[in-house]
Amino acid sequence: MVQDKSQKKIGVLLSAYNGEKYIKQQIESIENQTINEEITLIIRNDGSSDKTSEILQQMKKKYSNIVIIQGENIGLIRSFFTLLKIAVNDYGFDFYSFSDQDDYWKKDKLESAIEHLEQEQNNSDSPLLYGCISTIVNNELNPTGFKTQTKKENITFFNSAIQNIIPGHNQVLNKKLATALVNQPTDYSKIYSQDLWITNVAAIVGKIVFENNSHTLYRMHGNNELGYGTSKINRIVSHLKRLNKQETKKIAEQLKYFFECYENFLNIEEKNELKEFFSNQKSLKNRIKYTRKTRFYRQDNKETFLFKMLYLFKQYNV
Numbered sequence: 001m002v003q004d005k006s007q008k009k010i011g012v013l014l015s016a017y018n019g020e021k022y023i024k025q026q027i028e029s030i031e032n033q034t035i036n037e038e039i040t041l042i043i044r045n046d047g048s049s050d051k052t053s054e055i056l057q058q059m060k061k062k063y064s065n066i067v068i069i070q071g072e073n074i075g076l077i078r079s080f081f082t083l084l085k086i087a088v089n090d091y092g093f094d095f096y097s098f099s100d101q102d103d104y105w106k107k108d109k110l111e112s113a114i115e116h117l118e119q120e121q122n123n124s125d126s127p128l129l130y131g132c133i134s135t136i137v138n139n140e141l142n143p144t145g146f147k148t149q150t151k152k153e154n155i156t157f158f159n160s161a162i163q164n165i166i167p168g169h170n171q172v173l174n175k176k177l178a179t180a181l182v183n184q185p186t187d188y189s190k191i192y193s194q195d196l197w198i199t200n201v202a203a204i205v206g207k208i209v210f211e212n213n214s215h216t217l218y219r220m221h222g223n224n225e226l227g228y229g230t231s232k233i234n235r236i237v238s239h240l241k242r243l244n245k246q247e248t249k250k251i252a253e254q255l256k257y258f259f260e261c262y263e264n265f266l267n268i269e270e271k272n273e274l275k276e277f278f279s280n281q282k283s284l285k286n287r288i289k290y291t292r293k294t295r296f297y298r299q300d301n302k303e304t305f306l307f308k309m310l311y312l313f314k315q316y317n318v
Helices: 023-031 052-062 076-091 109-121 175-183 194-205 232-244 247-265 268-279 284-293 301-312
Strands: 009-016 038-046 066-071 095-099 128-137 143-147 172-174 207-219
Touching: 009 023, 009 076, 009 109, 023 038, 023 052, 038 052, 038 076, 052 066, 066 076, 076 095, 076 175, 076 194, 095 109, 095 175, 109 128, 109 172, 109 207, 128 175, 128 194, 172 175, 175 194, 194 207, 194 247, 247 268, 268 284, 284 301
Parallel strands: 009 038, 009 095, 038 066, 128 207
Antiparallel strands: 095 172, 128 143, 128 172
C-alpha cells in the first residue's frame, strides 16, 4: 500500500502510572478519533505496580499504532518530557498531542486541533500551541456542569505567567514548538507544572491558538487533588488545598527558573515585568505599589483581583 504523503503524522504522548481503572477507556477514545491522519500513540509506563502493564500489552495487540516504553518511575513531569524528546528525535511528527491517562477525548478532538493549527500555519511559520476548554465530568463521565477556563482576553505571557490557562491534556504542539522545547537545556526537577512551562514557552517564542469549545472530558476523581472541582463548594475547597500546598509559591519559583532559561527570548516589557514581580516582594509597601501597576492578569477579573491579594500577602514570595 502506497502511503499518502499528504497525510500529517501526529504523535499522541501518554505517560501512564497505575492507571488500570481508566486507561483502557482513554486509549479507546484516542483510537476512535475521526481525523484522517496518521496517528501514533506512544505510551511510557512510568513504573506502574498495578495491572497497567497488562492492559497496555492487550491494547498494543489490538491496535498496531501503539508504541509502549517501559520505564522506571521518574514522575509525571520528567516522564512527559522524556516522551517528547523521544517523539521529536526518533519520529519527527508534524504535530504532538499530550494525553492524560484518565480523561476521555471526544471524537473530533484532534481534528479540531489540527485544523486550527494548520489554519494558523498558513499565516505564520511560528512555533504554535493549541488549547481548548474541557468539560469536567465525574468518574462515570457524567458532566458536572463545570468547564475549565474559557478565553476572555488574548493569551499573552502576562497571562500565562500566573495562570495555567491550557491544561496539558488539551495541548497540541506543532513541530517547531516541540523542537524548541527539546532543544532548550532544562532541569526538569525545577518544573512544578509542565502545562504552565509549555504555555509560557509558546507565549514568548511563538503563538497560542485557543478555542472556546470543549473536545475533552476532564475526569475529576479522588486522585485529582488540585483539580477544578465538581461544585462551587468543591472549587472553594480546591482553592484552599492549592494554598495549603503553597502552589502559588511553587509557580513563582518555576517562573524564576523560567526567567533564567528564557531571558534571551523575552522582550523588554516581559523582562521588566518579571524583574518587578520578584524585586517588589520584600516589603509590603513595594508589594502594594506593584499590585497597582502590574501587567499580569488572569482571564477573569475576580481571579486577577485574587492574584493581587495573594501577592500582597506574600503568597508569591520566593
